[in-house]
Amino acid sequence: MKKFFKKLLLVLTIFETHLFMGILYFLLFPVFKILYHIFSLLKIDPAGTNYRDVRDKDDDLHTLKRGY
Amino acid sequence: MxxxxxxxxxxxxxxxxxxxxxxxxxxxxxxxxxxxxxxxxxxxxxxxxxxxxxxxxxxxxxxxxxxxPVLKFDRILDTHIRAxxxxxxxxxxxxxxxxxxxxxxxxxxxxxxxxxxxxxxxxxxxxxxxxxLSGFKKAAVITMDGVGEWNTLSIGIGDANSLKILKTIDFPHSIGLLYSAVTAFLGFKVNNGEGKIMGLASYGKATFKKEFEKLISIFPDGSFKLHQKYFAYQNGTRMFSRSFVKLFGKPRKAESEITERDENIAATLQWVLEETALKLAAYAKELTGADKLCMAGGVVLNSVMNGAILKSDIFKDHFFLPIxxxxxxxxxxxxxxxxxxLGNNENSPLKHLFWGPGFSQDHIKNLLISKDIKFSIPEDPERTAAELISQKKIIAWFDGRMELGARALGHRSILADPRDPKMKDILNERVKHREAFRPFAPMILQEEFSSYFGHEGVASPYMILCLPVNEGRKTFPAAIHVDGSARVQTVNKEDNSKIYSIISHFKDLTDIPVILNTSFNVRGEPIVLSPEDALKTFLSTGIDHLFMEGILVDK
The missing domain is CATH 3.30.420.40 (ATPase, nucleotide binding domain)
Structure with missing residues (x-):
């Protein structure tokens, strides 16, 4: 019985993950894509270069703990 | 700590x-x-x-x-949305x-x-x-690869302890991904076959410049934009798009015959890379004011590009991270x-790449005894190896700690006589089974380097520079590429003493201070790590003699 419920839980988890990914991909991503297009129309790329200036603050142990 | x-x-x-x-x-x-x-x-x-x-x-x-990782995931999600x-x-x-x-x-x-x-x-x-690891006090630092989190290229400055990134180019604009897309188009594996494209480029002519102008816009400051219409890597399924195929024709199938078109595409790609890198280097010098350059990232494995930067004399001194x-x-x-x-002032600069596992002579002896394999211990293994190489034998040399990085530098190497032009084909047929267009590399005594390659005072201990061989010095044809260049490794007594000794003995015997070196592996496998791996590769290939920590195994 325990084995059966474990397997059921696994199937439900996989289903839930795919449901979540499906909602994300088919419902939210199109909205984001439209927003991206709107913002990209507003963005002016500098002519003659494609470098981005980096103005990051100095790293310390605190910032290195972040995965972002 | x-x-x-x-x-x-x-x-x-x-x-x-x-x-x-x-x-x-x-x-x-x-x-x-x-x-x-x-x-x-x-x-x-x-x-x-x-x-x-x-x-x-x-x-x-x-x-x-x-x-x-979270920044990288941000880029992955962003890419999926855009595509x-x-x-x-x-x-x-x-x-x-x-x-x-x-x-x-x-x-x-x-x-x-x-x-x-x-x-x-x-x-x-x-x-x-x-x-x-360069040991420089101040230097411009350029990194180039496929993509990290968002950045695909960066220019920074290192000054004493401080390291600052000043400029970046971000995904999807990536010179590494351009190289990988062409690698895939020419039928080789991404993140594996890029070096093969570099080798192939020497056979062709840069006749596809107009087509490449459609793929990439290069600005005078070395920055660039890839025109995404021609690429499909944002979709995550393949590297190049239908527009790319319309521009260049059908992609080459893996293992099929290489045509003149393929060689010319590779040559043009290499030309684009070198042009970009030279502009980048000039801009990095202007931006940082440094007279030394450090480079790292996957693209820096392109030893031909590194050679072009060295020859340009934009910087006085260079360090290309060999890993x-x-x-x-x-x-x-x-x-x-x-x-x-943490603000610590010192760390030792990189002097060699022998940071992997090593094995004792006793370990090897026990292995050979357990497998009932006959062996001998020559009085002077380096002299014996040099004599065998001069007799056109193929030698596997396993010694000390394993190399870090993609190159075998004399601790897990196959060595051969570079004087015989047929040696490349012999090695391919008996051991390596590589594509025929790929060159093998020479090892040369450091003090002989400038007389064969010019560039007085330059060292190339990590096989990360490809330079033309001086006219009249092309006495080692099996290790010279079709365009007269070689991906050379310089060997000095201090850091690679046994290989230095082998080459010195070889020079005494033949008057040539160069031997051919290739990695101790077979196609599709990594370089050997242990004596067990070495023995397996030795027994399954046409290598004539195996030296392991001074022990000689014959077939």
């Missing part, structure tokens, strides 16, 4: 351990698992590093991971991988090693590896922490 550096879960997973800023041990996971470019979690490499340092995980002061709905086939397999493993690296490391890691940005890891792929980032992360963040 012990710091462990890890790069993993993309390609060439690697671990490195430092004691008070100095490298103690480092190796790639592929050598332990036998799976080339292995991207799995480097358990074996980490275990080796900790054993070499004589510590257990609890004694580590810090663990540094080579990139910021929507065509990113569908890549999205569903990719996301569970991220949620189950890649986004949980912090907790995986805590579970495996008992400590939460620190995260250094991908291109800072590359840059730190190059700058802090160009993500393996090098496992070294850079801990050094960035040690120097830039």
């Amino acid at each position: 012990f710091i462990l550096g890890i790069s993993a879960l993309y390609h060439d997973s690697t671990a490195a351990v430092f004691r008070d800023g100095d490298l103690i041990a480092s190796a790639a996971e592929e050598r332990f698992t036998g799976k080339k470019h292995d991207s799995s979690w480097p358990d074996h490499a980490i275990e080796f590093c900790l054993n070499s340092a004589g510590i257990n995980p609890a004694e580590l002061d810090h663990i540094v991971f080579y990139e910021k 929507w709905p065509f990113s569908y086939p890549a999205f569903f397999p990719a996301i569970p991988l991220w949620t189950k493993e890649k986004l949980k690296i912090r907790f995986i490391i805590k579970r495996k090693l008992g400590k939460y890691p620190l995260f250094v940005k991908h291109h800072i890891s590359h840059a730190a590896g190059a700058f802090y 160009g792929g993500d393996g090098g980032a496992a070294l850079g992360g801990p050094l960035y922490l040690w120097r830039n963040v």
Whole structure:
């Protein structure tokens, strides 16, 4: 019985993950894509270069703990 | 203070351990698992590093991971949105991988090693590896690869302990991905076949410049834009698009015949890379005011590009990090922490790459006895090896600690006589089974380098420079490429004494201070790690003699 419920839980988890990914991909991503297009129309790329200036603050142990 | 550096879960997973800023041990996971470019979690490499340092995980002061996983995931999601709905086939397999493993690296490391890691940005890891291992006090630092988190290229400055990134180029504009897209188009594997394209380029002419102008706009400051219409890597399924195929014709199928078109595409790609790199180098000098250059990242494995930068004399001195792929980032992360963040003033510059496992003569003797294999111990193994090489025999040389990085530099090498033009074909037929267009590399005594290659005072101990051989000095044709250049390795007595001795004996016998060197592996496998691996490769190929820690095994 325990084995059966474990397997059921696994199937439900996989289903839930795919449901979540499906909602994300088919419902939210199109909205984001439209927003991206709107913002990209507003963005002016500098002519003659494609470098981005980096103005990051100095790293310390605190910032290195972040995965972002 | 012990710091462990890890790069993993993309390609060439690697671990490195430092004691008070100095490298103690480092190796790639592929050598332990036998799976080339292995991207799995480097358990074996980490275990080796900790054993070499004589510590257990609890004694580590810090663990540094080579990139910021959440930032990278941000880019992955962004790419899927931009490529929507065509990113569908890549999205569903990719996301569970991220949620189950890649986004949980912090907790995986805590579970495996008992400590939460620190995260250094991908291109800072590359840059730190190059700058802090160069030994330069001040230098411009350029990193180039496929893509890290968002950056694909960076220009920075290293000054004493400080390392700052000043400019970046961000995904999807990537010279590394351009190179990979053409690699895929020409029928080779991405993240594996780029070096082959570099070799192929020498056979062709840059006749596709107009077509490449449609793929990439290069600005006078060395920055560039890739025109995404021609690429499909944002969709995550393949590298090039239908428009790319319309422009160049049908892609070459793997293992099919290589045509003149393929050679010319490769040659034009190489031309584009070198043009871009020279503009970049000039801009980096203008931006930083430094007269020395450090470079790192996967693109820096392009030794022809490195040679072009050296020949340009834009910078007075150069350091190309020889562990160009993500393996090098496992070294850079801990050094960035040690120097830039913790403010320590010193670490030893890189003098050699022999940081992997080594094996004693007794271990090898016991192995051979257990397998009932006859062996002898020559009085002077280096002299014996040189004599055999001069008799056109193919020698496998296994000695000391294994090399870190993609190149065999004399500790896990196959050595042969470079005077015989047929030796390349013999080696390919009997051992390597590589594509016929790929060249083999020469090892030369450091003091003889300038008379064969020019560039007085330059050393190339890591086989990361490709330079033309002087006219009248092309006495080692089996190790010279079709365009008269060679990816040369200089050998000095201090850092590579046994190979130095072999070449010196070879010079006494033949008057040529050069031998041919290729990695001790067969096609599709990583370089051998252990005597067991070495014996297996020796017995399954046409290598004539195997030397392991002074022990000679014949067939």
